[in-house]
Amino acid sequence: MKFSFKNDYSEGCHPNILQALLTYNEDQQPGYGEDQYSVRAKKLIQQKINNPHSDVYFVSGGTQANLIVISSILKPYQCVVSASTGHILNNETGAIEATGHKILGIEKEDGKLTPEDIIPVLESHKNVPHQVMPKLVYLSNSTELGTVYTLDELEKLSTFCKENNLYIFMDGARMGHGLTAETTDLTLEKVAQLTDVFYLGGTKNGALIGEAIVINNKELQQDFAFNIKQKGALLAKGRLLGIQFLELMKDDLYFELARHANRQAMKIKNALKERGVQFLSDTYTNQIFPVLSNSLIDKLSEKFEFYVWKKMDDDFSAIRLITSWNTADQPVEEFIEIINNEL
Amino acid sequence: MKFSFKNDYSEGCHPNILQALLTYNEDQQPGYGEDQYSVRAKKLIQQKINNPHSDVYFVSGGTQANLIVISSILKPYQCVVSASTGHILNNETGAIEATGHKILGIEKEDGKLTPEDIIPVLESHKNVPHQVMPKLVYLSNSTELGTVYTLDELEKLSTFCKENNLYIFMDGARMGHGLTAETTDLTLEKVAQLTDVFYLGGTKNGALIGEAIVINNKELQQDFAFNIKQKGALLAKGRLLGIQFLELMKDDLYFELARHANRQAMKIKNALKERGVQFLSDTYTNQIFPVLSNSLIDKLSEKFEFYVWKKMDDDFSAIRLITSWNTADQPVEEFIEIINNEL
Amino acid sequence: MKFSFKNDYSEGCHPNILQALLTYNEDQQPGYGEDQYSVRAKKLIQQKINNPHSDVYFVSGGTQANLIVISSILKPYQCVVSASTGHILNNETGAIEATGHKILGIEKEDGKLTPEDIIPVLESHKNVPHQVMPKLVYLSNSTELGTVYTLDELEKLSTFCKENNLYIFMDGARMGHGLTAETTDLTLEKVAQLTDVFYLGGTKNGALIGEAIVINNKELQQDFAFNIKQKGALLAKGRLLGIQFLELMKDDLYFELARHANRQAMKIKNALKERGVQFLSDTYTNQIFPVLSNSLIDKLSEKFEFYVWKKMDDDFSAIRLITSWNTADQPVEEFIEIINNEL
Amino acid sequence: MKFSFKNDYSEGCHPNILQALLTYNEDQQPGYGEDQYSVRAKKLIQQKINNPHSDVYFVSGGTQANLIVISSILKPYQCVVSASTGHILNNETGAIEATGHKILGIEKEDGKLTPEDIIPVLESHKNVPHQVMPKLVYLSNSTELGTVYTLDELEKLSTFCKENNLYIFMDGARMGHGLTAETTDLTLEKVAQLTDVFYLGGTKNGALIGEAIVINNKELQQDFAFNIKQKGALLAKGRLLGIQFLELMKDDLYFELARHANRQAMKIKNALKERGVQFLSDTYTNQIFPVLSNSLIDKLSEKFEFYVWKKMDDDFSAIRLITSWNTADQPVEEFIEIINNEL
Structure with a gap:
C-alpha cells in the first residue's frame, strides 16, 4: 500500500473520540442536538471564543455548513462574493446556486480577498433592480490554496464590510490549520469578533464528521435551527457530533x-x-x-x-x-x- | 435517571460498529464513498435484495434521504402523494417543499396508502396545466404509526402505480421493524422488486447515523451522486457510513x-x-x-x-x-x- | 356562437384603455415602470387608499403577484396559511411551493378564514424546529367561491394576526367585485389599513393584463423591486401596465x-x-x-x-x-x- | 423633450397591433393561450420556420422566457454556459440562479461563443460529482453587444453541442435584428434547425410585450405548459400575446x-x-x-x-x-x- 498525501480525511478519527463514543455508548440522551455532550461542547466553544452570546450548531460537513449558512442569511435577490478559488464556487456541485443564490467570483492568485478586491464588484452591481445585490463575503481560512489571513487583513475586511453593509462568513473547514500557521497572528477569539458567522471544521482535523457553525451576529441567530432541519442536517443522534467536539475542544486537542x-x-x-x-x-x-x-x-x-x-x-x-x-x-x-x- | 421509551435513537450504536470503527481506524481510504467498506457494504445490500443492478448510496439521515431522492426524481411541476401522517408532511420543516415540490396529503387512520386512496387524487388533478402533476407515491414502512405493509398490499400499489405512470418511493427509516413484524410476509427482496427507490434506515436501528438509499429503477439511477453532493450529503469520510452498514448487513444483524x-x-x-x-x-x-x-x-x-x-x-x-x-x-x-x- | 359565462377574462379590455394606449403610443418613456403613466397611476392608488407611504408595483397576473409577494416575505422555513379553496393551493401548479414554501390548507365551506380557523394550525405547529413556521395568512377577496369579507371580519383577523406575529396578504384578483358587493361594508382604504400586502386585480376587471401590488407594511417594502425583476415580472414596457391602471383608477372606473x-x-x-x-x-x-x-x-x-x-x-x-x-x-x-x- | 436612443422599447407598439386589439376586443375567447389568435399565430410561426413539429408558447418578456426555458430543461445539478456578456449573467437579478442553476461565464470581446470557447469549460468540469455538469449553451442573437451569428458559426456550434450532449438555447430578444443584419446569412428556418429552443422577441421589435418560445427538440416539449403556469407567466388573456404575434408575423412585418x-x-x-x-x-x-x-x-x-x-x-x-x-x-x-x- 502506498502512503497517501492526497488529503486530510483519509484516516478515521483521533483515538480519544473513539474512546469517548465507547464510554458514552449506553447513555440514553435526547435527540437532535439536545444531548448533554452537544450542550457541553457548545459551552466549551463559547469559552474558547470568549463570547457566551454566540450561537453554536453542529452539522456533518462543509458543503452542508456552507449551504445552510448562506441560504439562511441571504434574501432571494442577494448574492455571495468569493475568491474564484472558493470551495463553494467550483467544488460543491452548485450547492449554493441550488438554494437560489449567485456567487460572484474574484480572481486571486493566493485565494484571499481584500477590500480592494471587493470594491469593483460593488461598483459594477449598482443597476438596481436589474442585478443581484452583493451581501455576503465568503472567506476560507486556511484557503483552498493553503494560505492564511492575518489579524490585520481580517480587521480591514471587517471594517470594510461593516461600512458597506456586507456580512462576513468564514469557511473554517481548515480553521485549525489556518490559525496555527506560524505566520499568522489571528486567533479564534478574533475570528469570532470579526466575522458574522464562521465554522470550525472537524472532518479535516481528526473527527469522523462534523463542523461547528458559530453565529456571532445576533440578527442572524434567530430561528437558525429551522434551517438545519429543513436542509436535512439535523442528526437524530446529535450526540455523535457533540461527543466529537467535546473531545476536540478539551485541552486544545x-x-x-x-x-x-x-x-x-x-x-x-x-x-x-x-x-x-x-x-x-x-x-x-x-x-x-x-x-x-x-x-x-x-x-x-x-x-x-x-x-x-x-x-x-x-x-x-x-x-x-x-x-x-x-x-x-x-x-x-x-x-x-x-x-x-x-x- | 428514568428509562426512556421516547424513541429508538436515544442510545449510541451497536458494539460491533464501534469495534469495527476502532479496527479500521488507521487505514487510509479514498474519500466520498469510494472507500472499500462502502464498496463492500453496497455489494452486501445488492446481494440481500438479490439485484446487482440496483444502485446503493449512503447518506446521514432520513430527512436528507427523503429530500435528495424526491428532488432528484421530480420535474419542477410534479408532486408527491403521501398519507397525511407521512414524515415528510409534518415533521421535516418543509424540506420537500423547500426543494420546490408540493406534497398532497391523504387522510388515513392507519398511515397506509392503497390504490383506492390515490385514485381520487389523480382524478382531482387533471386541470392541465393549472395544477401540479402527481408523480411519486411516498410510503413509509413501518409507518409513522407503527403499521406495516403486506406483500399483497405492496403488489397492488406497484401494479397501480405502473399503470398510472407513478413512481413508488418507500421511506425505510424503520424498514427493519417493518419487515420483521410478525404479521407481514413482505421481504426486502420484494420491496426492491416493487419500489422504484427505497432506503434502509440505520439511525433508528443501531447505527450512529446512516440510511442506505437503494435505486431499483434504472432511469432514476443516472447521475444520482450529483444530487447527494449538491445537497451537502456526501461525507468526506464516507467510511463512517460504509463501516456501519457493513456491520449491520453481516449475518443479518x-x-x-x-x-x-x-x-x-x-x-x-x-x-x-x-x-x-x-x-x-x-x-x-x-x-x-x-x-x-x-x-x-x-x-x-x-x-x-x-x-x-x-x-x-x-x-x-x-x-x-x-x-x-x-x-x-x-x-x-x-x-x-x-x-x-x-x- | 354561444355566449360564455365561463369567466371574467374572455373579452379584451375596457375601450378607455385601448383609447389611452392609442393616444400615448408615440411617446418615448423610460422602461421598467419608470414611465410617467406608471408613476401617476401609483399616486392615484395611494390617494384612493389614503396612504402615501404604501408602495405600489404593477405586475402581469395573479399567480405572478402571489408568488412574488409570498416568496419575498417569507424566510425559507416559514409557510402560508390559506383556506383550502385558495387559488394558490389548487390552481397555480404549485407556484408557491416552487419558491420553497409550504401552504397549510384549512377546509372552509365558504372559502373565508377566521381567527378560530387559524388557531388550531398554530397549535399544531409548535414542534420547533421540526415543523414549518406559519407566518403569512393568505386571504382572497372576493374568494374563489364568490364570497366576501366584511369590515368586522377583516378587523378581527388583523388584530389576531398582529397578536400572533403573522402577516396578512390579500389576493385581490377580484378585489373590485369583493368591495362592491352589496353585503359588505369593507372599503379599499380599510383593506390597506388592515393588511400588510394586497393587490388590485386588473385582468378580471377590464384590463388586458395587470395587478397592482400594494405594500402597506414598511418592513416588507425594502428592495421589493428586485423580487419582481428576478421572477421575470418586470416589463420593459411598464407603460402597458401604467396606462391601464391610470384609466381604471380615473373616476372610479x-x-x-x-x-x-x-x-x-x-x-x-x-x-x-x-x-x-x-x-x-x-x-x-x-x-x-x-x-x-x-x-x-x-x-x-x-x-x-x-x-x-x-x-x-x-x-x-x-x-x-x-x-x-x-x-x-x-x-x-x-x-x-x-x-x-x-x- | 430630447429624443432617446437609449433603447428599443421606449415607444408603444406598431399601429397594426393596436388596430387588431381594437378590432377583436369584443370577441369572447378561451383563456390561457387557447384563444384563436394564439392558435393562428403559432401556426404562422411554424410555417415560417418550416417545421410543424416545433412547439410554440408565448410569454411576456425576456427574463421570463429565459428562466422558464432554462429551469424546465436542466436537472438540479446541471448548469448553463454563456458568454460573460450574456443577459442572463448580469442583467436579470440572478433569475437563473434563483431557479437553482449556476451559469458559467466565458469572457468574449464580441459576446459570441465558439466550440473552442466551450471546450475548456467542459475540460475543467470533469470532477464528478463535485462540480456542476455543463448541459446548456446559451447564445444571444443579436448579442448584447449588437453582434450576430452567421450560418457557419451556428452550424459549428450545433455540431459541437450534439457531439458533447449539450443543448443550445438561443435568446432572441433581438432575433429580428440579428437575422436582418446585412452581414449574416443565417435564417429563421436555420435557427430552428440548429437550436433546441429559441425565442422570437416582440418587446424590442414593435410589440407591447411578448416573446415567442419555440421548442424544436421533441424531448424538451413534454409538459412545457406546466412550467409557464408555475412561473406565473401564463396570461389569462393570452389573446394579448396571440394578437400581437399574429400581426407581427403577417407579411413579415x-x-x-x-x-x-x-x-x-x-x-x-x-x-x-x-x-x-x-x-x-x-x-x-x-x-x-x-x-x-x-x-x-x-x-x-x-x-x-x-x-x-x-x-x-x-x-x-x-x-x-x-x-x-x-x-x-x-x-x-x-x-x-x-x-x-x-x-
Missing part, C-alpha cells in the same frame, strides 16, 4: 492536531526549498504545492499517492501534498529521503 | 436488531392487552400507542419517559412507547410490573 | 366595472331564487353557483357556455356562472328567460 | 421592423465612420457603440438621450445608441448633422 499537520507539511516544504524547488503558493499550513519534474513525480508516485495539481510546462508540474492530524514521521521522512536522493 | 426491538414492544403490548387496554392503532412493530388513564400515565411517568400522544377525553390519553435495538429486558419488565399492579 | 359585473350576476341569481333554486354558496359578487337539474343544464348549454362545477346527485349539479365588466343585458335576459320558461 | 431599426443605426454608424470614429465592436444591427470625445458627447446630450457605456480614457468614452422599429428619419438626420458639424 483541536489546535494540537492542526499544528501537527502543519508541522509535517513544513518539514517536506523546507526539505524541498533547500533543494531549490519552487512552489505554486507560499503556504504555511498542511497543504503545499511544489513544482517538480515529471520524472521525479513518477519516482515519488511509486511510493506515495498525491494529486498532480497543474501542468507547468512539458517537463514540470505542480503537485499537491496534504498532511493530516495523523501523518506520522515515517512517511514524511521517506518522502524527504527520496527528494534528497533525487535532487 | 440489521434484522436481528429490529426483531429485538419489535419483540420488546410486543411484550408490553401483550401485557396491556391482557388487561383490556385499547390501542390507537394495531401495530406489530416497535411503536405502540396504548390508551391509558391519566392517573396511570402519571404513575408510569415517575419511572419512565415517553410521549403523551393524543388526548382521548378528560380522563384518558394515548401514549407512544418506542423500543429500540438496545432496549433490555429489565425496563420492559418493570414497565409491565407497574401495569399489572395498577390495572 | 375600476369599481364601476366591478359593480356592473356583480349586478348582472345578481339579476340571474334573483331570477333563480324566485324559482326556488338552491346555491352552493350565498354570494353577492360576479360568481354564482346554482344547483340545477341535469336536463336544465343541458338546455342552457345549447345557448351558453359555463362550467359544471360539482355533481350533487344523479339528477342535479351545481354550475358556475361568471359575469364580467362587459356582460351586456341581452345574454343575461336570455338566460333568465330560459330559466323562467323551464322552471 | 416582424422582419421589416427589425430591418428598419438596423438601417437607422447603420446610417449613423456610416456617418461616424466617414469621420474616422472608432467603435467598441463592429456591429450591423440596431446597437452601435461609437467612441467619442467627452465634449462631443456633451454636445450630443443636449439634444439626445443615450447611455455612456464605457470610459476609454480621460478624454474619450464609448456611448451606446439604439434605434427601434419606430425611429424616424428626422432624429437620425439631426444626430448626423451634429456629428458632421462637430467632427
